[in-house]
């Protein structure tokens with residue numbers, strides 16, 4: 700069943716006696732044009748398996764089923780299961796898993812039902828956008844791309860340039876694992892209930908291997924996290940606190956890396972983070 704309007708969503712809610720659950724970040728898409736554009740943007744065809752996170756009432760799922768070989772969905776809200784039975788009854792290439800996408804076992808169960816490499820498509824619950832993206836990037840899954848709707852501000856953080864206000868841990872991690880492209884903006888009127896913020900659709904294409912080689916991945920992420928711990932502090936202050944190193948030693952490390960000692964973490968490129976974490980790693984195993 701194609702869901703194209705607010706009146707249809709309201710009819711379904713009445714029929715199943717349900718209401719949008721704020722706690723699960725439920726903002727349902729009601730705009731036909733936008734739903735078609737999101738499904739088209741997922742770049743899927745009858746040879747592609749798709750994982751959808753949070754199908755809700757199935758407005759996007761229906762479009763994905765028409766385009767993909769198979770669609771597996773993870774939905775936390777058990778109240779949506781009878782709704783999905785009803786709205787997706789025309790499709791025999793869809794499976795719904797009732798569970799939390801942040802639970803590794805639930806993700807593995809979903810992925811085990813998909814041929815690889817698979818794609819991910821979702822209008823994400825905004826309260827857990829970052830953990831969901833990181834779980835799929837760090838989880839070692841054989842996935843080709845993720846086409847995701849999220850709060851505009853998070854999309855801007857993902858795509859930010861060094862030195863900008865939005866540049867942070869998420870930007871550096873994303874740049875490490877993937878190519879990212881902003882596709883388009885979606886206004887609050889396209890949802891019910893209307894969110895307070897604008898949304899953006901972005902495509903995250905996972906690289907075959909991380910963009911840079913580092914000696915120790917744990918150290919790399921530790922250095923990135925420490926560098927942004929206090930945004931207003933300099934890199935030297937943040938690193939000296941996190942690694943319990945005198946500032947003079949941190950300055951010497953930065954000088955060996957060719958990084959100015961008065962710089963803040965938000966100005967470092969991915970490559971500079973790579974060099975810096977290698978240098979600190981070598982120092983710790985000396």
Ligand code: SAM
Nearest residue numbers: 723726727728753754755775776799800822824
């Ligand atoms: N895809 C539907 C649409 O576009 O109309 C609904 C999108 S709504 C923004 C987010 C959906 O994710 C809801 O159906 C919500 O119940 C579901 N959800 C929220 N947290 C979840 C979680 N931890 N695991 C799986 N699904 C979740």
